[in-house]
Amino acid sequence: MPTNSPQLWLVKSEPDAFSWQDLVDSKGKRTHWDGIRNYQVRNFMRDDIKKGDLLLYYHSNAKPPGVVGIAEVVKESYPDHTQFDPKEKKFDPKSKQDSPTWLMFDLKAKRKLKKFVPLQDLKDNDKLAEMLVVQKGQRLSIQPVEQKDWDEVLRMGGL
């Protein structure tokens, strides 16, 4: 059952590595979401993430952690070049040029939340009890988000 509506996701980024502001400062230019080395996340990129999908941009390992803004997928997944470069920290000697193991996609900043929504507020909101990001031990750097949870987070963020 195909649908025209974009899929919804949450992506985690450490602000020390690449913050929301860094994404904004790229001036809508495509930014590579590279360095993902987790098979479950790779499969999301390979199978599900489409151009036009929307993403909650979440700051992890931040003080405090939480959702900052909304980003948009501008290019669907393609091979992550860092896996082939021995100088890269994310170099993967097992990955072959003709069948790359790892993928990345491109995104741009779309809209900042009026209010930052800290993780603690997500946890305190009973409506979001099933949202993945509030689950203990949830480490996926890309997570699918339900429409109802998406709407609730945006409401909390003043949009």
Added chain:
DNA sequence: GCCAACGTTGGC
């Protein structure tokens, strides 16, 4: 800085 949760690796 600590450590729980979880994924990956490798010996057997």
Added chain:
DNA sequence: GCCAACGTTGGC
């Protein structure tokens, strides 16, 4: 195929 050891994530 099992599972201990190890590495990483990420909240606190």
